[in-house]
Amino acid sequence: MKRRIQIVLFFFFFAFLGIEGKLFYWQIVKADELSQLEQQQSAQTVIISPMRGDIQASDGFPLATNALSYLVFANPKEISDVSSVSNVLSPLLQIETATLSAALMRNKFWVALKYRVDPVTKAKVDVLKLPGVGFEDQYSRFYPEASMAAQVLGFIGKDAQGNDKGYFGLEGYYDRQLRGRSGTALEIHDALGRPVLSKVTDALGAQDGRTLNLYLDRVIQYQVETQLRDGVEKVGADSGMAAVMDPKTGAILAMASYPSFDPRSFWDYTLDTYKNPFITNTYEPGSTFKPIIMSAALNANLITPASTCPVCDRPVQVGDYAIHTWDDKYFPNTTMTDIMIHSDNTGMVYVSKLLGVDRTFSSLQSFGIGNATNIDLQGETDPSMRPKDQWLPIDLATTSFGQGISVTPIELLDAFSSLANKGIRMEPHIVKSITTADGQTISIDPKVIDRPISPETARVMTEILVHTTNEGEASFARLKGYDIAGKTGTASIPLNGKYDTNQTIASFIGYAPADNPKFVMLVVLDRPKVSIYGSETAAPIFFSIAKDILTYDGILPSGGIAGN
Amino acid sequence: MKVTTYFTKSTIFLVLVGVILVGTAVLRIAASNSLTTSGIDLNDLQVRVDSLKKENMILRQELYAQSSLYDVASRAATLGFVVGKGDIALTDQLPVAMR
Numbered sequence: 001m002k003r004r005i006q007i008v009l010f011f012f013f014f015a016f017l018g019i020e021g022k023l024f025y026w027q028i029v030k031a032d033e034l035s036q037l038e039q040q041q042s043a044q045t046v047i048i049s050p051m052r053g054d055i056q057a058s059d060g061f062p063l064a065t066n067a068l069s070y071l072v073f074a075n076p077k078e079i080s081d082v083s084s085v086s087n088v089l090s091p092l093l094q095i096e097t098a099t100l101s102a103a104l105m106r107n108k109f110w111v112a113l114k115y116r117v118d119p120v121t122k123a124k125v126d127v128l129k130l131p132g133v134g135f136e137d138q139y140s141r142f143y144p145e146a147s148m149a150a151q152v153l154g155f156i157g158k159d160a161q162g163n164d165k166g167y168f169g170l171e172g173y174y175d176r177q178l179r180g181r182s183g184t185a186l187e188i189h190d191a192l193g194r195p196v197l198s199k200v201t202d203a204l205g206a207q208d209g210r211t212l213n214l215y216l217d218r219v220i221q222y223q224v225e226t227q228l229r230d231g232v233e234k235v236g237a238d239s240g241m242a243a244v245m246d247p248k249t250g251a252i253l254a255m256a257s258y259p260s261f262d263p264r265s266f267w268d269y270t271l272d273t274y275k276n277p278f279i280t281n282t283y284e285p286g287s288t289f290k291p292i293i294m295s296a297a298l299n300a301n302l303i304t305p306a307s308t309c310p311v312c313d314r315p316v317q318v319g320d321y322a323i324h325t326w327d328d329k330y331f332p333n334t335t336m337t338d339i340m341i342h343s344d345n346t347g348m349v350y351v352s353k354l355l356g357v358d359r360t361f362s363s364l365q366s367f368g369i370g371n372a373t374n375i376d377l378q379g380e381t382d383p384s385m386r387p388k389d390q391w392l393p394i395d396l397a398t399t400s401f402g403q404g405i406s407v408t409p410i411e412l413l414d415a416f417s418s419l420a421n422k423g424i425r426m427e428p429h430i431v432k433s434i435t436t437a438d439g440q441t442i443s444i445d446p447k448v449i450d451r452p453i454s455p456e457t458a459r460v461m462t463e464i465l466v467h468t469t470n471e472g473e474a475s476f477a478r479l480k481g482y483d484i485a486g487k488t489g490t491a492s493i494p495l496n497g498k499y500d501t502n503q504t505i506a507s508f509i510g511y512a513p514a515d516n517p518k519f520v521m522l523v524v525l526d527r528p529k530v531s532i533y534g535s536e537t538a539a540p541i542f543f544s545i546a547k548d549i550l551t552y553d554g555i556l557p558s559g560g561i562a563g564n
Numbered sequence: 565m566k567v568t569t570y571f572t573k574s575t576i577f578l579v580l581v582g583v584i585l586v587g588t589a590v591l592r593i594a595a596s597n598s599l600t601t602s603g604i605d606l607n608d609l610q611v612r613v614d615s616l617k618k619e620n621m622i623l624r625q626e627l628y629a630q631s632s633l634y635d636v637a638s639r640a641a642t643l644g645f646v647v648g649k650g651d652i653a654l655t656d657q658l659p660v661a662m663r
Binding site for chain 1: 621624631637
């Protein structure tokens with residue numbers, strides 16, 4: 001009897017030992033594997049897409065932000081009456097009925113019907129309660145000011161993997177800052193798919209994009225774009241561009257070109273329109289380059305404003321070439337100030353000879369000519385100057401009046417701005433600061449690049465340019481009551497090795513108020529038809545914009561009650 | 565007497581252990597039961613948060629579109645406003661006779 005009890009006890013002992021062994025195997029040895037299986041069944045890894053950062057003007061208004069839109073999709077398997085559904089959806093989604101029908105007849109469980117549908121349209125479709133039709137949230141780029149500063153902003157396209165990517169302008173240059181970082185979250189669900197509180201979802205590594213805060217002034221940008229568009233159409237130019245900069249900081253207050261494009265539908269435009277010609281196109285600046293050369297000569301104490309030119313009574317011979325003035329008028333013993341007022345090419349050739357190749361070359365380098373400005377926009381061209389040892393006498397001569405040398409508009413504007421900033425050249429910048437997703441602001445300080453001339457030279461050159469504005473060819477269009485330091489430019493366009501004098505790049509560059517400049521601006525017109533001269537085409541546009549800016553900034557004209 | 569004391573302590577100890585075990589088991593079941601259904605509330609809250617965020621975003625879009633300079637200028641032009649031709653600046657000196 002006792003033996004039987006012992007046998008039964010042993011049987012139960014080994015049975016329970018077996019159960020414990022199995023439990024040990026599943027709960028300890030196989031624990032990790034089972035845990036992973038459990039997560040696969042009831043847990044889901046969710047990719048948290050970051051929100052792209054905004055691009056805000058100086059007043060905090062977003063020029064580019066994110067908007068809620070919807071992807072309308074359908075499950076063809078659930079749609080019995082394809083014809084009826086297509087007819088109903090076609091006018092709402094703005095898609096042809098045949099295209100919709102073809103999509104709804106596909107042997108798929110999911111087909112996309114339309115991307116980027118706005119909330120109003122979505123609501124209209126939703127209310128129809130069409131079986132098999134659903135919506136997916138999407139976030140698309142939204143430009144509240146439409147095409148304002150389009151070439152400065154750039155646009156959002158897709159990369160090879162189908163992810164959003166910025167192209168051109170700020171969207172391209174600051175793409176990594178704006179893009180943010182995707183993260184992952186683990187969600188545990190019950191059998192009905194509802195989340196379970198026992199596991200908290202953690203968005204690991206997700207970070208929204210950073211916001212760019214620009215120097216760009218929305219009001220000035222609007223004024224520049226409007227006046228430029230009207231001006232280009234009025235003079236019949238092929239295109240035009242303009243930019244306004246604060247010479248003291250290098251801050252770009254406005255930058256526009258016409259024609260432009262709409263970043264909301266960039267695919268409707270050609271590649272050429274995406275590029276910002278103010279930073280990508282090179283051109284021969286013509287007479288707007290003369291102040292650069294003359295200030296270099298003043299700075300080297302080779303001339304004074306009252307110095308006279310002994311060879312300006314006739315065309316100047318340089319090798320096999322004869323250099324004429326633009327109007328074939330010659331002024332014997334003309335002063336440096338008058339050379340600028342009359343835009344006298346022969347006088348500038350005289351000045352360049354005094355400077356010589358070495359000093360001209362080093363001065364131009366100090367002014368930033370021949371180098372990129374490093375403005376924070378994608379696509380800036382880096383034009384190089386001809387090496388010093390390749391300069392011929394005719395190159396020295398033509399460079400003095402802005403022909404035979406190519407610059408980008410931003411390069412010229414930056415160089416010219418040093419005249420308005422006591423001889424100091426600043427690095428141009430669009431972005432003032434960057435705000436992170438958690439609210440921290442990173443400032444981008446203004447950067448001094450070089451000092452090509454002394455403050456005294458800048459002051460003297462400013463006086464000469466004020467005289468030029470008041471007494472030169474553009475004096476008829478000037479703003480009365482304001483001292484504006486400026487220069488016209490009419491550059492012939494080189495074609496097939498020759499200059500076509502009937503086609504010009506007309507321009508005007510200047511800054512105001514002359515005694516304490518708030519802005520420096522360059523206006524460039526490509527091939528104006530009404531007149532080829534900068535004084536008659538670009539200058540009026542410049543003064544019109546300048547008037548708006550001065551009024552907006554509350555800068556009064558000098559002396560008593562004034563009216564324009 | 566000794567046998568009675570030993571028996572009472574053991575019994576009390578066993579009963580106490582039993583009560584604790586059963587009690588904690590009951591508490592755990594009650595807590596788990598309450599937590600399992602909180603997923604519904606969590607889901608509802610999440611849906612409400614998402615809905616409010618979307619509504620906020622849509623209103624923001626509308627606000628920006630209405631207050632854009634180009635939109636304001638367009639509506640002003642429709643209402644008949646035009647760009648002023650001339651500006652007059654008044655300086656500190658009053659343009660009137662004081663006496």
